[in-house]
Amino acid sequence: MAAVLPPMVEVSPRTERSLAHTSWDAESSTLLCEMDYPDPQPPRSPIDVALRIPVPRQRLTLNDLDLLVQDRRWVDLSLHGSPGDWVPTPLPPLVAVDAAWIVFQVEYDGNGIASFDLPWRLCWDPSHRTLGIVFAERPVARWVAVADTVLAAVDSTSRLGQLRLTGVELP
């Protein structure tokens, strides 16, 4: 694993819609959050299209959280673990959160993979069906919405501090 500090991120305003769908696979004990971008995608190079060159994707692992990204878009997020380990914590809804892109400022290896072995805490608020993933116990400088139900907190040093998934349905 590469580092103990959470990854640095770059935040930029987002005008396109980003919709997330979260589902729980009990058999695999995995929470899967898939993002959808209904607005038209930026045009690709005609050469890339002609040669059918796929858009490169990178994979970021933060402990048992596995995040697939394609440029600035998050493709999906997969969290393996037991809800029994999630600590009951009140996570009231946040208000006035700006929509933004979050781009990880990390060095991916030749296979497009970067890994971070971070201390983390998983918080669960059943009344708001919200899961909080806390990577750094540091003051949050800014909350932004990566998707309609996926929020990210950035600290004053531009590191990812927390993730918050709302609308999590468990059986």
Added chain:
Amino acid sequence: MMFGASEEYTGTESAVTLSTQAFDPNSVFEIRPGLQIPPEAAPMWDDETQAVVGYCVNRGGVFQYYDLDGNWVGIDELPLETPWLDPIDLIGVVGGLLRVFARGGIRLGPKMAQVVASKAAIRGVQATILARMRFAFTRLIGRQLQFTATTAKHMAQSERFVPVHILQLALKHGARKADGRALQGAFEYVIPMLRNGQGYTLKVVVREQDWTVLHFHYFR
């Protein structure tokens, strides 16, 4: 505990058979079990099975061969006047012929390595050696693995995909312990893995009752 065991996976859900697999022709996956295979061994990529099926060690023109389980499967020797290759890091097997890719091939993957190969020395390899390697590979994939909806989905993504025979090698040679959720019949296997020469740790959680892969994940 917020949730009872009944709300987590019970280990008895029905498994699915893998229907699609992403395949990245430029990825070479390896697990080198135990200490049997010398670190300097060159992986042998078999075009027929589209996988690394064994290893070759060149010691002064004497070639030792190993299968995927680390078993020694044969030896052969080159005539002295035939300098076969420089230090190598990937060998392709086409039919019964060995094809040496340029240095760096392992990082490029077999398909790209073919394109940029500066030398394509080709020589025969004893049919029995190759047959033994392929037999070990076939034996590995002989036991059918099942997948959950999530692991099947991850197998269809080239960024998360791990070849089935590599999962099987992890189950055969990895360090085994009870799954963290202490569910009966679920075990976690951990083993070092290489992808294009890059080192990772592969973790596989499997329900041994029906050999269903509940989770797999590799990281640096």
